[in-house]
Amino acid sequence: MRVLIIGGDGYCGWASALHLSARGHDIAILDSLARRRWDSELGLSTLTPIRSMPERLRAWEHVSGRAIRFFEADATDYVALCDAIIATQPDAIVNFGQQRSAPYSMIDRDHAARTMINNTLGNLNVLWAMREHAPDAHLVKLGTMGEYGTPNIEIEEGFITIEHKGRRDTLPFPKQIGSFYHLTKVADSDQIYFACRVWGLCATDLNQGVVYGLHTEETALDPELINRFDYDGIFGSALNRFCVQAALDHPLTVYGRGGQTRAFLNITDTARCVGLAVESPPQPGTFRVFNQFTQTFSVLSLARLVQRVGAKLGLVVQIEHVENPRVEREAHFYSSLNNNLISLGLEPVLLGDEIVAAMISSAQTYRARIDRDQIMPTVRWKREAVHGTVEANAQERAG
Ligand SMILES: NC(=O)c1ccc[n+]([C@@H]2O[C@H](COP(=O)([O-])OP(=O)(O)OC[C@H]3O[C@@H](n4cnc5c(N)ncnc54)[C@H](O)[C@@H]3O)[C@@H](O)[C@H]2O)c1
Structure with a gap:
């Protein structure tokens, strides 16, 4: 299949592009390289020395032909x-190309x-581009499990059948956002559902959990293909950050009580899930939703796992509960379905000691590149943000 991957220079997009290319699909990437610019604006950098896009692509062609x-x-x-889209005439468009950090979206009004x-x-x-130029293509769009929030009922895959005042209907599952970033994902889902209904487009909304891990089969083939690995307070996610902290003898920074439970998956499974979705398109006019995760963990249970594996590796790993910069429940019910991808044949890579040990070892390999100042959270959800209050920022702008 011809597949256009938007955001293919990013963490999930790069791994997925190589996976689909290795499976014989004809891949094109569209990326603004915005993420590399946002990193340098904020003084952040990935743990790993990722190469420029031309270098990456040359290396892949060399390794895979x-x-x-x-x-x-x-x-x-x-x-x-x-x-x-006109130049590539894609059978599928995979859209990873977005600003994907909740803290980034909460820095200030501008962000x-x-x-x-x-x-x-x-x-x-x-x-609109699909409507005009590729109406038969299948859109695979990356959403997030964070769209659902943490309801006190089991999370369905996109839709819920409810009875209200004696009548019954199947409706989009309620969304409860945790940041302005999450709000954009909810808006995307509504836009896509609408376009499928009115224009007959077909789409798969992949509500993805938090992704962890560095290597996939393909990115491990050559150092020039190495993927990004974020550990900072803005783009880093819990498990990746904990592994870097363990390698650095830095306490694992659990936000608040650590009972926040989320859905997770390995980067290898991100690429496989995208492959499964691309290779089994739905009927025209269909909007389907897959919950793309394999396991759920509380933040504290992940910290304890990293602490235990670190001890086996001879590291003394402390856990520190720091003030939670976000506004979120720290103890709650969490349960979600993820049947759709499993029924398409996903055999999950499950998180265990070996994977955590490999992640800590990667962090040790690139230890010299770690910037301790990037680790702690710098963005707070409440008004008294480290970047100043709304009023103070306005005064500053006014000179
Ligand atoms: N990483 C995770 O844990 C995670 C979890 C759930 C959902 N997701 C979703 O998966 C997608 C990819 O996430 P990621 O971790 O790979 O992010 P990333 O920041 O590593 O990659 C995103 C890529 O998209 C590009 N991009 C951004 N805006 C663009 C635009 N307007 N036009 C073209 N390119 C653009 C960036 O330059 C970057 O290369 C995002 O939509 C994100 O919301 C990621």
């Missing part, structure tokens, strides 16, 4: 997006607005 075409373009630039425009306009453009 397969070429991947690259369009440096922004999904918010409608003309450039349409040009790439919330950037996130809104980048994600919501980008998604809207993809839908």
